Amino acid sequence: MMSKPFGFLRWVVQLGVVLVLSVGCDAGPMAEQEENVPTYYGEIQAVLNTNCNSCHGEDGAAPFALDSYVSASAMAEPSLLAIELGQMPPWQPDPDCRQFEHERIMSEEDKELFRRWIDAGKPEGDPSLQSNVVPTPTPVFQATHVARPEAPYTPSPEFVDDYRCLPLDITFDQDMYLRQSMVKPGAGNLVHHVLIYVIKPEFLDQMEAMDAYDEGPGYTCFGGGEVGTPNPVGAWVPGIQPLVVEEDVAMYIPKGSRVVMQVHYNLLVDEPEPDLTEWHMNMSPNPPDYLLESLPFAHRTLEIPAGDPHSEHSKEFVNNTDEVWTIVAMGPHMHLLGVRILVEHITNEGDPLCMIDIPQWDFNWQQNYVFRRKDSVQVRPGESIRLTCTYNNSVENQPSVDGVIMEPRTVTWGDGTLDEMCLSFLTFVRPYEAPAPKCRTFSECGAACVDETNFACVVSCMSVDFDCAYCMIPDMFTDGGCIDLHCKEEMDEVGSCFLDCAASTAAGGGDTNQCMMENCPQERDALDACASPVYEGGYCDSQMVGCGAF
Structure with missing residues (x-):
């Protein structure tokens, strides 16, 4: 059994400490109020609905609610600590690098309001001033297909974090084009994040062998679908919005493929229970005008020295084609020793333009990041993409296996939990061309x-x-x-x-x-x-x- 102090774990530990320290310290709604002091119904309900309650609401993925005065006042201090540590709302990219769609960033003004409310004793205010600000609604689309594992999976109680690859029950008897999708967690209190991969026909035997070898639905996995070259087509973390692309754009799923859903279950707070997470899609056999294609840009020759607290590795990928690359999204990926990942566009003039910078990498909050409309990256022939990954392989940053902290060792590229990766999937948009026979x-x-x-x-x-x-x-x-x-x-x-x-x-x-x-x-x-x-x-x-x- 392997464990590591992930961001979520650190947050829960700090939550418990602050709860103990804060018992008996709440001045309550009857505390004397000064002029211009924020109240729950006056300002704080709107702050929480804007920044927190898409997850911390009824049936949300978070371990507790913040959607009432009682719950918000009870959890205010640990929530503020998580906010000040930058752990909540969960958003990894540095906003000084670039802006993305559906950012989860709390404004400094909202943070200050929340601090002042706590300092004033968390006054309730006038319930007649109910906020008309509601949590961000989930976009609605008409699913044409729904896929799920063939049987519910119950996470193993042996692990705090259980990573499971679950082949889904959908098959493709013709080429299909995916335009919209969303993940619907089953046991929402256990599901921490979900990644969806297409497994192409030539790798199905390998996937099915892994599924058959491991007892129960699916198989243990850590990176990708563990077979072939993963083709990511969907993801979910708490608060993420469904994939909804423009009408004339779609992602290609080849005939004969299968889909694997990698689910990260976190059992730190709740007991295991059966989960049947679903993937909802809107797709058709009709080709679009433009195709979205995700390709892995990988630095495979990693060698992270044992004990090195700051091991930095960079690689440039030159556009050797005669076409301009149009990049509209990206999904950075490292494992547990990673501390920072940076992707830059190096122009023909030599200028590095930041595409994404995650200065405090957390494996448990990885996702795909979509550039804002009309803010795509254009990489001309001869220009390059520079990928830089930084790792902490010191004694203080080692995982534990069966309760024993590992000694630092030289770490190289690999799929395993104790291996590392340095890659970013880049999503291109290109005019549609009919798929040619492979090879x-x-x-x-x-x-x-x-x-x-x-x-x-x-x-x-x-x-x-x-x-x-x-x-x-x-x-x-x-x-x-x-x-x-x-x-x-x-x-x-x-x-x-x-x-x-x-x-x-x-x-x-x-x-x-x-x-x-x-x-x-x-x-x-x-x-x-x-x-x-x-x-x-x-x-x-x-x-x-x-x-x-x-």
Whole structure:
């Protein structure tokens, strides 16, 4: 069992301390009131409805309510502490970097009103002055499809935080286009956050094997859907608004795909109970005018030294295409050692323009952030995206496993809880083009090679087809793949350089083989010499046929 002092846990601990200290300190509604002192019905009800009660209301996801005078006055001091610590309302991005849709930011004026109300003894005021400010309403849309796990899942009582991937019961017998969606938590008191991923057909066997291996509905997971390259299409944290895109825009879900819902259950306050969280969608088989596509920009060659309290890692992704990228949203992602993540647009003039800055990363409040309308980021050819992740791998910031605090160790990229990641999904909007068969452009590229049996040609051609590359790389190059089996020593030498170049070209265009020639030429040549006869001998044919490369 693993645990770590997440933001939510720190908040509850501080809540308990303040509740103990504040017992008997409430002057109550009958306290003497000075002129211009805020009252609950005069000002504070509106402040709480604006900033808090979409979660801290009846049937809300928060562990207590703030939607009446009794509840607000009882929980006022711990609420103020959470506000002053920056933990509530939960909003991670620095507003000095950029503004986003549906921000959860409490104004300084509202904070000061709340402080003054508490200092005055939390007077009730005149109930006839009920606020006409109501919590932000949830946008309504007509769902065409509803998906849920095949059976309710009861979180494990062994864990304070239980992360579960639950395959949903929806299947796709044709290409579909998603225009609106929202998550409806079942056991809202336990569900902390939800991430929705599309699993493409080539990875279904792996997903179904993981589901079958783990007892009960779904399987334990921590990052993404734990299979293939995750394609995020939905998310939920308390207070988030549903995904509602413009009428002529949609997200593509390929025929034959499945959907996995990763749910984070928090059991710090409540006992386990069965949960059947649902995903509601509005989608159709009719193509839109514009397509939303999320791609991972990943810094895979992480090496975070043991004991380092400030380990910073940066990577730039150059737009090597001849098109202007239009970016409308982003979803940063790290694990438990992460303390800051910054994404910048580096212009051709060399100016760094902030896209998102999360100075106090909290894994439990990750989500997708949508730029405000008419505030999309335009990345011209030759410009780049710079991703910077900072980690604290000191003794004081280690998780505990089975009640024992771990010793610091060197941490690298990986899917596991104790591994790390440095990535951001960037969401592009592009004119719609009918989806081509996977690996068709790879096959066309291979046929144009001077020597199409040359392994370098294979690596170069993978660069022109993102989906093809992410199908072939796991089957050919990772542990147990056809190239790894025959050229393990060469793969071990070139591995990080190859994966880094593959990630860079998949995100920004260019040529993986050329990138390796520039960054690790000797190791690339050694791999080419070993792998070309393997490829020519047909040892990778089954993997390539499975990906549609022939």
